[in-house]
Amino acid sequence: MTTLPIMESILSANDEVALGNRRLLDDRQVIAVNVMASPGAGKTRLILRTIDALRGQLRLAVIEGDLAGRVDTDTVAATGTPAIQINTGGGCHLDAPQVRAALSELPLDSIDVVLIENVGNLVCPAGFALGEHADVVVASVPEGHDKPVKYPGIFAVADAVVLNKIDLAPYVEFDMEAFRAGVRAVNAQAPLFEVSCRTGSGIEDWARWLQSLADSR
Amino acid sequence: MTTLPIMESILSANDEVALGNRRLLDDRQVIAVNVMASPGAGKTRLILRTIDALRGQLRLAVIEGDLAGRVDTDTVAATGTPAIQINTGGGCHLDAPQVRAALSELPLDSIDVVLIENVGNLVCPAGFALGEHADVVVASVPEGHDKPVKYPGIFAVADAVVLNKIDLAPYVEFDMEAFRAGVRAVNAQAPLFEVSCRTGSGIEDWARWLQSLADSR
Numbered sequence: 001m002t003t004l005p006i007m008e009s010i011l012s013a014n015d016e017v018a019l020g021n022r023r024l025l026d027d028r029q030v031i032a033v034n035v036m037a038s039p040g041a042g043k044t045r046l047i048l049r050t051i052d053a054l055r056g057q058l059r060l061a062v063i064e065g066d067l068a069g070r071v072d073t074d075t076v077a078a079t080g081t082p083a084i085q086i087n088t089g090g091g092c093h094l095d096a097p098q099v100r101a102a103l104s105e106l107p108l109d110s111i112d113v114v115l116i117e118n119v120g121n122l123v124c125p126a127g128f129a130l131g132e133h134a135d136v137v138v139a140s141v142p143e144g145h146d147k148p149v150k151y152p153g154i155f156a157v158a159d160a161v162v163l164n165k166i167d168l169a170p171y172v173e174f175d176m177e178a179f180r181a182g183v184r185a186v187n188a189q190a191p192l193f194e195v196s197c198r199t200g201s202g203i204e205d206w207a208r209w210l211q212s213l214a215d216s217r
Numbered sequence: 218m219t220t221l222p223i224m225e226s227i228l229s230a231n232d233e234v235a236l237g238n239r240r241l242l243d244d245r246q247v248i249a250v251n252v253m254a255s256p257g258a259g260k261t262r263l264i265l266r267t268i269d270a271l272r273g274q275l276r277l278a279v280i281e282g283d284l285a286g287r288v289d290t291d292t293v294a295a296t297g298t299p300a301i302q303i304n305t306g307g308g309c310h311l312d313a314p315q316v317r318a319a320l321s322e323l324p325l326d327s328i329d330v331v332l333i334e335n336v337g338n339l340v341c342p343a344g345f346a347l348g349e350h351a352d353v354v355v356a357s358v359p360e361g362h363d364k365p366v367k368y369p370g371i372f373a374v375a376d377a378v379v380l381n382k383i384d385l386a387p388y389v390e391f392d393m394e395a396f397r398a399g400v401r402a403v404n405a406q407a408p409l410f411e412v413s414c415r416t417g418s419g420i421e422d423w424a425r426w427l428q429s430l431a432d433s434r
Contacts, residue, residue: 038256039339039368040360067340067368090370092309092340120367121340122256123284123309142359142382143257150337151256152285153307165359171388172415198389 014128017096021103021131028108029217032099032116033210034130036154037138038147039120042164044072045197046138046206047115051079053207058214063102063116065094072117082106093124096131112214122147126154134159134213141165145175148182156186160193162206167196231345234313238320238348245325246434249333250427251311251347253371254355255364256337259381261289262414263355263423264332268296270424275431280319280333282311289334299323310341313348329431339364343371351376351430358382362392365399373403377410379423384413 025032037043044064051060061082064073067090076083084102086094099116106114116132118125126135137158139147142165148155155161161183169176176194183192191209195202242249254260261281268277278299281290290302301319303311316333323331333349335342343352354375356364359382365372372378378400386393393411400409408426412419 038337038360039364040255040357067370069366071363071366090340092338119340120255121309121338123307123336123338124341140257140359142357142385143255146288147256149286149288150283168359168385168388171385 011127014096017100018129018131021096021100022133024100024103024108025114025131025133028111030108030111030114031134031214031217032114032130032132033213034116034118034125034132034135035138036118036122036125036135037120038122038140038143041120041138041140041143042197043117043120043138044075046162046164046195047076047117048079049195049197049200049203050115050207050210051076051081053203054210058112058211059110061106061111061114063099063106063114065098065117065119067091067119082111088119092119092121093128094118094130095128099130113210122151122154126157136160136162138162138164139179141168141174142172145179145182148179148186152186155183155190158187158190160206160209161187161190163192163194164197166194166201167199228344231313234317235346235348238313238317239350241317241320241325242331242348242350245328247325247328247331248351248431248434249316249331249347249349250430251333251335251342251349251352252355253335253339253342253352254337255339255357255360258337258355258357258360259414260334260337260355261292263379263381263412264293264334265296266412266414266417266420267332267424267427268293268298270420271427275329275428276327278323278328278331280316280323280331282315282334282336284308284336299328305336309336309338310345311335311347312345316347330427339368339371343374353377353379355379355381356396358385358391359389361389362396362399365396365403369403372400372407375404375407377408377423377426378404379410379412381412381414383411383418384416
């Protein structure tokens with residue numbers, strides 16, 4: 001099989017552009033956060049809650065990655081937050097050149113934090129650097145407590161884990177201790193935020209973490 | 218970029234093995250069903266309910282695809298159903314050679330239907346033929362009614378769509394008509410089964426569909 005060297009060269013080309021993105025962001029003192037999750041875990045809802053929680057404190061922008069369509073971008077833009085759509089045309093993850101193109105459309109000098117919503121996929125996005133300062137994995141209670149054990153790669157690279165939809169815990173079999181142990185087994189350090197984007201529970205702690213990331217510039 | 222011709226050649230090598238799998242299955246009069254879904258949509262739960270529903274009527278076997286581990290295979294095997302684990306080693310989808318290896322370990326002469334549980338991923342598995350007779354996409358209510366619109370590729374190739382976790386509908390914002398319309402927009406023909414693997418609701422219709430697939434041999 002010739003796939004391995006080919007994949008390596010694609011990755012290194014991506015990594016080079018990612019490094020350029022990182023330099024651009026650092027020059028403008030913008031923090032970029034790569035938000036990854038399964039389809040339907042609540043990435044967009046989390047971003048909307050974050051916009052609300054940090055209004056007047058941090059100047060946010062959003063890059064939305066989707067296979068097709070722009071409904072989430074329109075929803076985010078309706079809050080007055082700069083939002084750029086990337087359509088991957090069926091591609092299973094964002095890559096650094098796509099993010100570079102989106103960054104060139106954002107007013108970086110008046111932005112503190114860019115939230116990059118990756119394609120809904122708990123596998124592929126973990127392998128592609130975008131130039132981000134932090135990787136966040138959003139899991140959700142109805143997906144089950146076994147996700148960190150079953151998809152260890154993405155949880156291992158996370159700088160923070162958000163567990164969403166904790167309001168649904170009474171209606172499903174979800175073992176919170178098993179979830180926490182699963183995260184810890186692959187990632188000893190990432191903080192875990194247990195939230196409900198529906199009720200707003202737990203959002204404050206998550207927003208404080210983002211704020212401290214921005215303060216570290 | 219040289220990725221396109223390379224991907225094409227990987228796909229055609231996969232397709233050749235998939236054709237061989239299909240010939241092998243047809244020779245032994247075994248129907249193979251490729252079960253695809255997001256992480257945590259309930260693929261394994263659906264398979265367990267199906268085993269229960271068709272006990273004494275169809276001889277089932279299961280191939281379990283996971284990035285790592287074998288917990289689902291052990292759960293299925295505990296029902297007395299032949300079950301083979303494929304670990305992709307981080308790979309985001311099953312491919313035909315992996316399924317070929319698993320088929321060689323199954324007693325095909327005493328099996329009617331093989332259920333192949335693909336890696337939890339709503340993008341990549343749609344692009345890789347395994348030799349299957351039917352593709353099934355499992356969605357779930359907490360993922361939201363917009364999934365067919367956001368991940369059109371996989372819903373377009375489905376021969377049947379199963380919507381799981383309908384027991385959670387009272388606790389989330391889920392517009393059933395929007396979900397149905399989204400499926401219909403990309404797939405005019407696939408039957409839609411609305412089920413709860415938790416309560417067993419709707420499983421009978423789904424099992425009847427599988428039975429009719431087996432009867433078509």
